[in-house]
Structures are given as C-alpha cells and as structure tokens.
Amino acid sequence: MTVHVTSPKFKDNAHRALQDEQLQKAMGNVRQGFIDRRAAVAAKLPEFEALRDSARDIKNHTLQHLDLYLEQYERRVTAAGGHVHWARTADEARRAILDICKRVGARTVTKGKSMISEEIGLNAALEAANIRPVETDLGEYIIQLRGEIPSHIIAPAVHLNATQVESDFRRVHTHLDPQRDLSQPVQLLTEARGVLRDRFLAADVGITGANFLIAETGTSVIVTNEGNGDLTQTMPKVHIVIASIEKVVPTLEDVSQILRVLARSATGQEMSVYTTFSTGPRRPEDVDGPEEYHVVILDNGRSSMLGTTFQDMLRCIRCGACMNHCPVYHAVGGHAYGWVYPGPMGAVLSPSLIGVDKAGHLPNASTFCGRCESVCPVRIPLPKLMRHWREREFERHLQPATFRSGLGFWAYFAKRPRLYRLATSVAMRGLAWLGRDKGRFKTLPLAGGWTDFRDFPAPQGATFQDQWKSRRAGGAK
Amino acid sequence: MLETPSAVPSSARPQRPRVGLFVTCLVDLMRPSVGFAAVKLLEDAGCVVEVPRQTCCGQPAFNSGDRDTARALAEQAIEAFAPYDYVVAPSGSCAGQIKAHYPELFAGDPNIARKADALAAKTYELVSFLVDVMGVTEVDARFDGTVTYHDSCSGLRELGVKRQPRQLLATVEGLTLTEMKENEVCCGFGGTFAVKYGEISNSIVEKKTENIVASGAHTLLAGDLGCLMNMAGKLSREGQPVEVRHVAEVLAGMTDEPPIGAPAPGK
Structure with a gap:
C-alpha cells in the first residue's frame, strides 16, 4: 500500500473536516452546482432513464464475459502495434510502468487524470526512481503541489478555494514575478497553462487513465474538459495507459451509449469538451502520436468481486x-x-x-x-x-462491542412480543414522567451521540398498544 | 426505485378492507397519538382497522448487518399480519422495509419467500395507501397555519411518496403549504447512524433546520417519526419556534397533543 490509509480513523477525520470552516464553505458549493446541473441536463433528455438501463445492461453483459472481452481487447491492441501489460497487484502495475520509463530513459513524465494512478501510488514510485511526474489536469496539478490525494474522483481539488491555490502557485512558481496579479481564477488558469506547456514539451512519457477500453478496436478512451489529456498522450514518444479490468466494453456503439449518461451524470454537461480515442502508436501516415503505446491493465482485487454480490460495483463508470x-x-x-x-x-x-x-x-x-x-x-x-x-x-465481529451488545439487548425484547410490551410499557411511562415538564431531554444516559447535538423528545406516556388494548377492552373503538 | 403507484381501481379491493395497522416501534412507544390519527384516517376511508400484537419490522438489525435477527423479526411480522387485506404503517421507512427488503431477506428460502412477497405486495405507507389504494381525495380537517413538508428518504425513494401527502394537505382547511429548499435531502437521521455518527448527523440536520426556518413555516410535517424526532430535537436545541408534527395528525385533525418535543400546555 503506497497511499497512506486513514480510513480506520474516519471519525477523527470527519471531526476535523467538520471544524474546518474553509472546507465547509467549499463543500457548500458542491451541494448545489453539480446537483442542479445534472437535474437540468437529465430533464432535457427524454430517454435519459432508458439510457441508464442500457448503460447498466452493457456493463453487466461485459462483466459476465469479462475474460473474453479483455482477451479480445489485448489482441486488438497488439494488432494495432501496442503492448498490453497485465498487473495483478498495484506493485506489478508500478513495476510495469517503471520498467518502460527506465528503458526509454525517462526523466519527466506528464500525466492525465487517473484514479488508478492514485490507487497504485504511482507518483511516489516514479519520484523514488528519480523520474519527475507532472500532473497536467488542473485539479490534479494543484493537489500534487500540495502533496494531497484527490477529494473527489472527477474534481480532485473541489475542497480548495482560489486563495489557497494562489498561495500554492506563489510558493511553487518562484521563477515568476512575485508582484503578479493572481486575484482572478482565469489568471490562475493562465499561469498553470503556461507552466504546464513547458512540461508537455519536455516530457519523455505521457501517462493517462482510461474511461473505456474498447474490445472490438483495441482503443482507449479518455473524457476530459481541459485538453491536457490529449497533449499528454500525443506529444511524448511513449504513451502509457493505466486502467483497471472493468473499464473494458465490447464495442464503439456501447461506448457511445454510455458516454450519453457519463458527462450528464458527472458535470451536467451533455458531453465533455474532449472525448479522445487512441488506438495503438503513431502510424506512418499519422501527423502526430507516440512511437510506443502501452496499456497496463490492473486487477488489484477486482476479479475477486466477480461472481459475488459486489460484482455490481464493477459497473461503476x-x-x-x-x-x-x-x-x-x-x-x-x-x-x-x-x-x-x-x-x-x-x-x-x-x-x-x-x-x-x-x-x-x-x-x-x-x-x-x-x-x-x-x-x-x-x-x-x-x-x-x-x-x-x-x-x-x-x-466477523468487527463492529464495536457496545454497539453489538446494544443491538443484542434490543433484539432480545423485540423477538418476544409479550415481554416487549411489558418492558416498553414500563419504560415509556417512566420516561414520559421524567420528561413531563419540558417535553424533551437535554441529556440521556447512553445516548450522548444524540443528545450532545440535539434534544431527545419525550414520549407521550402509555404506549399505543397499551392504549389500544384498554380502549378495546373498555368497549371504545 | 419504484414508480409512483397509480390508484388501485375500487373494483380491485374489498368494500370494507381489513387493515392491519403496523404502528411502528417509534409511534407505539414515543407518540401513540400518531397511531390513533392513522386509525381515524383509515376508518374514515372505509377500512376496518385491527392492531395485532407486534414489535419491530427489524430494520435496525437489517441495517446493522444482523440478518438473523432481521429474519426472525420479519417472520414474526409476516405471521402476525398474514390475515389482513392490507398492512399500513404511518412510516415510509418501516413500510419500505417490509415492501422493498423482506422479499430480499428470504430470497433463498422458497417457503417463507412466498409469504414475504405476499406481505410486501399488500403493505403500504399510510398516506399513499389512502390516496393510491382507497382513492381518498380530501380530508375533513382544519389546521390554521403555514406548514412545510420534508420528504423522508425511504418513503420518497423506495415507495414513491411525494404528491400524495401534498394532495391531501391541500384539502385541510386553513392550511398553507410552503416548500422548503432541498426538501428531498436527508435530515441526517438514518436510524442508528444518528447515534453512531452523531457529529456528522448533526451537521446534516443543521442544514435541514436552516432550510426549515428559512421557509418561514410555523409547523414542520413529515411522514416518519424518526426523521421528525431528529429535526424536532435539533430545532428545539437551536431554540427555533417551529412546531413539529407527523403529517397524519394534521390530516386527521388530531392536533390536541403538544407538538413533538414540546411540553404539555401549562408546563
């Protein structure tokens, strides 16, 4: 594992995040922008729901025959003059990429946005081998400067604001005039573009992810909005695609179906600005393109999800x-x-x-x-x-013991209706009596998770089942 | 996600259907008046209401990963509610558990699966049952004030409860409905989530109460007591004067009991 995992400390992480005012403000923007744009663009397309069904079915079909489509994809890539490298683990994927980079003597590697690269901790591995990775997606570039991981799979720097980016640029771009004006987002963008332009020209290898791998043609597809992916994969002599096994789909027609839901669901665009198809290295008649084309296909635990209830997750686009x-x-x-x-x-x-x-x-x-x-x-x-x-x-008894015993205590009564009625009848009368003045509790034993933040409404008194029974017995309805 | 069901033709249901009221643990224990409001609404719609001995639908166990307990409680409910034409709960969450998840719980057990499917098919959330099955178009109730309605997640997304409560609320005399922003966004309750991840739950309900207060409504309504207790608890902790009630209380015209989390008059 190369990316440091802090998931076991999720509660502490969440606590810090909730105290972070700047982050909370940034998340407020996510709450609205993405949601409204998706809703608007989905509403404009009558067949949107049918397309979702179709996308699901295409992915399900592919996963049912994943081995066949991956092999077909490999044959087509090879026929087009490219190379496929199979990686069972993150380590094998890193080694495959490092071997190529070392063989061609790479010093600088430009990178398009790739979550698989994050998953295998590729940048750290390249740096350890004295190869400089340069992220060229603006969001990825920013978090690379900050030594962070993405906070969102398509908007990696969504947790930041422009002021933070400005101070990172001033810290890192020391060759530029310290007095320059960076108060407008477009100025930040222009500066990043200028810095990255030189990197594109200097890069020995370009590494991109893939949104899709097309089995019938051996094509990798990337979907971007900045054009950085195209420069990453066409300018250097070597293009390496890194993708996981579930990215394969059977045909061009399948890709064009799924593309219709992808950008709409993601950014609320009908299509992303660039949708780029790459098949093999440069052919003699091509005006540009890499001399070598490699695809590293990563498993990293995914094949063990096949045939289990978690197979559905491999549909994710x-x-x-x-x-x-x-x-x-x-x-x-x-x-x-x-x-x-x-x-x-x-x-x-x-x-x-x-x-x-x-x-x-x-x-x-x-x-x-x-x-x-x-x-x-x-x-x-x-x-x-x-x-x-x-x-x-x-x-596996992995939940906290207190939670487990609480659940067991409740289940003991819930499975015994007579006892349950008796116990709840007494408990609710008691609780109602205690809460009779305020109608609510500011604190309750064992319920700090609730009452630290909000009041707990008091019960009304006799339970419904008690009252129902006595009304029935008394001849009332 | 389910499509919003259309009204069942009256010829397809019994004249005076026998309804088993699944009162739900929270209503049973915390706010029985919602149960009696449900009984009144069902009887007004022509149903014969009965309340078999019951505990919980098993959702807390199901969502905590304890399938054995979830199955045991589900079997209990399947048995208890087998005799009725319909089963109705004043909760989209509990009705959703029976309707959407019981069949899944017994998918590998053909004997019980048949009964679970049968129960699922005849189980409804209260307000959508009144409108979609019983064809109720108006209620005989008065409530003076402005209300806002929160769409609880399970009712909305598992059962398609959205227009039915609004349709009936529009017929309550004196009532004005003013929609809050983000009325389909979760209130942060989530059952045991509210206690296990109290701090996150709090952050979510804070955004909700902000929208509730901004709506200017005097009263908050919803169809699920769990969500209501969460929002009521936050509103009172914040000192907001918004009153909170289950939608059934207002539709039944039974609002004599103090609102959720409020003291009895004179206290």
Whole structure:
C-alpha cells in the first residue's frame, strides 16, 4: 500500500473536516452546482432513464464475459502495434510502468487524470526512481503541489478555494514575478497553462487513465474538459495507459451509449469538451502520436468481486454523481474517507480493495437515504452493497462491542412480543414522567451521540398498544 | 426505485378492507397519538382497522448487518399480519422495509419467500395507501397555519411518496403549504447512524433546520417519526419556534397533543 490509509480513523477525520470552516464553505458549493446541473441536463433528455438501463445492461453483459472481452481487447491492441501489460497487484502495475520509463530513459513524465494512478501510488514510485511526474489536469496539478490525494474522483481539488491555490502557485512558481496579479481564477488558469506547456514539451512519457477500453478496436478512451489529456498522450514518444479490468466494453456503439449518461451524470454537461480515442502508436501516415503505446491493465482485487454480490460495483463508470448527491460526503468532504475513493462508491469499493477491517467505517457512515442509487447512471444499488459490507462486519465481529451488545439487548425484547410490551410499557411511562415538564431531554444516559447535538423528545406516556388494548377492552373503538 | 403507484381501481379491493395497522416501534412507544390519527384516517376511508400484537419490522438489525435477527423479526411480522387485506404503517421507512427488503431477506428460502412477497405486495405507507389504494381525495380537517413538508428518504425513494401527502394537505382547511429548499435531502437521521455518527448527523440536520426556518413555516410535517424526532430535537436545541408534527395528525385533525418535543400546555 503506497497511499497512506486513514480510513480506520474516519471519525477523527470527519471531526476535523467538520471544524474546518474553509472546507465547509467549499463543500457548500458542491451541494448545489453539480446537483442542479445534472437535474437540468437529465430533464432535457427524454430517454435519459432508458439510457441508464442500457448503460447498466452493457456493463453487466461485459462483466459476465469479462475474460473474453479483455482477451479480445489485448489482441486488438497488439494488432494495432501496442503492448498490453497485465498487473495483478498495484506493485506489478508500478513495476510495469517503471520498467518502460527506465528503458526509454525517462526523466519527466506528464500525466492525465487517473484514479488508478492514485490507487497504485504511482507518483511516489516514479519520484523514488528519480523520474519527475507532472500532473497536467488542473485539479490534479494543484493537489500534487500540495502533496494531497484527490477529494473527489472527477474534481480532485473541489475542497480548495482560489486563495489557497494562489498561495500554492506563489510558493511553487518562484521563477515568476512575485508582484503578479493572481486575484482572478482565469489568471490562475493562465499561469498553470503556461507552466504546464513547458512540461508537455519536455516530457519523455505521457501517462493517462482510461474511461473505456474498447474490445472490438483495441482503443482507449479518455473524457476530459481541459485538453491536457490529449497533449499528454500525443506529444511524448511513449504513451502509457493505466486502467483497471472493468473499464473494458465490447464495442464503439456501447461506448457511445454510455458516454450519453457519463458527462450528464458527472458535470451536467451533455458531453465533455474532449472525448479522445487512441488506438495503438503513431502510424506512418499519422501527423502526430507516440512511437510506443502501452496499456497496463490492473486487477488489484477486482476479479475477486466477480461472481459475488459486489460484482455490481464493477459497473461503476466513475462519474461522481453518488458523492455529489451524498449528504455525508457534503458534510465531511472526500479526504475524511481516508483513501483514494470517497463517497458512496468509495464506501463500497474501498473495503473490497483495502479490506473491510481497514475501511469498515465507510459503509457504516451512511444514512441509507438512497439518493446515490437514485442518480447512479449504471444503477448500482449502493445502499444495498454498503449493507452487505455491514453484514460481513457483523459476521466477523468487527463492529464495536457496545454497539453489538446494544443491538443484542434490543433484539432480545423485540423477538418476544409479550415481554416487549411489558418492558416498553414500563419504560415509556417512566420516561414520559421524567420528561413531563419540558417535553424533551437535554441529556440521556447512553445516548450522548444524540443528545450532545440535539434534544431527545419525550414520549407521550402509555404506549399505543397499551392504549389500544384498554380502549378495546373498555368497549371504545 | 419504484414508480409512483397509480390508484388501485375500487373494483380491485374489498368494500370494507381489513387493515392491519403496523404502528411502528417509534409511534407505539414515543407518540401513540400518531397511531390513533392513522386509525381515524383509515376508518374514515372505509377500512376496518385491527392492531395485532407486534414489535419491530427489524430494520435496525437489517441495517446493522444482523440478518438473523432481521429474519426472525420479519417472520414474526409476516405471521402476525398474514390475515389482513392490507398492512399500513404511518412510516415510509418501516413500510419500505417490509415492501422493498423482506422479499430480499428470504430470497433463498422458497417457503417463507412466498409469504414475504405476499406481505410486501399488500403493505403500504399510510398516506399513499389512502390516496393510491382507497382513492381518498380530501380530508375533513382544519389546521390554521403555514406548514412545510420534508420528504423522508425511504418513503420518497423506495415507495414513491411525494404528491400524495401534498394532495391531501391541500384539502385541510386553513392550511398553507410552503416548500422548503432541498426538501428531498436527508435530515441526517438514518436510524442508528444518528447515534453512531452523531457529529456528522448533526451537521446534516443543521442544514435541514436552516432550510426549515428559512421557509418561514410555523409547523414542520413529515411522514416518519424518526426523521421528525431528529429535526424536532435539533430545532428545539437551536431554540427555533417551529412546531413539529407527523403529517397524519394534521390530516386527521388530531392536533390536541403538544407538538413533538414540546411540553404539555401549562408546563
């Protein structure tokens, strides 16, 4: 594991996030922008819901025949003059990439945005080998300067504001005039573009992720808004694509279907600004393109999800809609989740990849409001999958002992209706008597998680079942 | 997600259906007046209401990963409510547990699965049952004031409860409904979540109370007592004068009891 995992300390992370005023302000912007734009663009497309079904079905079909499509993809890449490298683990993926970089004597590597790169901790590995990785997606560039991991899978720097970015640029871009004006976002953008332009020209290798790998053509597809991905993959002599096994889809037609829900779900765009298809290295008649084209295909635990209840998670197309609509994500931001993938998709995926013993908080830290599932473009039943993780934790006794014994105590009564009625009847009368003056409690024993933050309303007194029985007995309705 | 169900044709249901009231633990223990409001609404709609001995639908166990307890409690409910034409709960969350999750709990057990499916098919959330099954179009109630309505998550997203409460509230004399911003966003309750992750739950309910107060409404209504206790507890902790009630109390015209978390008059 190269990315430091802080998921076991989720509660502490969340506490810090909730105290962080700047972060809270930034998350307020997420709460609105993404949601409104998605709703507007989905409403404009009558077949949007049908397209979600179609996207789900395409991914399900692919996952049922994943081995066949991956092999077909490899054959097509090879036929186009490219190379496929299979990586079972993060370590194998890093080594495959480092071997290529070392062989061509790379000093500088430009990178398009890739969550797989984050997952395998690629930048640290490159730096350790004296190769300079340069993130070229603006958000990724900013968090690279800050030594952070993304807080959102499509908007990595969404937790930051312009003032923070300005001070990072002044700290790092020391070759520029210290008196320059960076008060406008467009000035920050222009500066980053200028700095990155030189890097593109100097890069020996370009590494991108892939939104899709197309089996019938051996093509990798990236979806971007800044054009940095195209410069990353066409300018250097070597292009390396890093993608996980579930990115493969059978045909171009399938990709064009899924693209119609991807950007709409992600940013509320009908299409992203750039959708770029790459097939093999430069051909003799091409005006540009890399001389070598490599694809590193990562498993890292995903194949063990196949055939299990978690297979549904492998449909994910990384749009981020689930986190954009998640009240818990809105409250604590992405870093609190403690590893690469935040929000509801992370709460299901992370336990699969790093272990439920480490990521156990994540599937528990959900209200099960279901909004993530209601917007997922490939209809992943995220709450159900989080619940399955809770079941695994329960089976393995991973939840806190106090929670477990509390649940057991309650279940003992709930499974004995007569005893339950007797016990609750006494308890509620007592509680109602104690709360009779205020109608609520400011503190209650064992309920600090509730009463530290809000009052607990007092019960009315006799239970409904008691009152119903006595009314019936008394001849009243 | 379920489509919003359309009204059941009156020929497809019994003249005076026997309804088993699934009163829900929270209403049973905390606020029985909601149960009696539900009984009145159902009887006014022509139902015969009965209340078999019951405890909990099992959702807390189910959502905590304890499938064995969830199954045991589900079997208890399946048995208790088998005799009725319909089962109605004044809660989208508990009705959702029965309707959406009982079949899943017994998917591998054909004997019980059949009964679980049968129970799921005849179980409804109270207000959507009145409108969609019983064809109720208006209620005989008066409530003077401005209310705002929070769409509780399970009712909204598992059962399609959205227009039905608004449709009936529009027929309450003296009542004005003013919608709050983000009325479909979770209040942060989430059952045991509210206690296990109290600090996060608090941050979510703070945003909710901000929207409630900004709506200018005097009274907050919703169809689930868990959410209502969470929002009422936060509003009173913040010292906000907004009153909180279950929507059934207002629809039944039974608002003599003090609002949720408020003292009895004179106290």
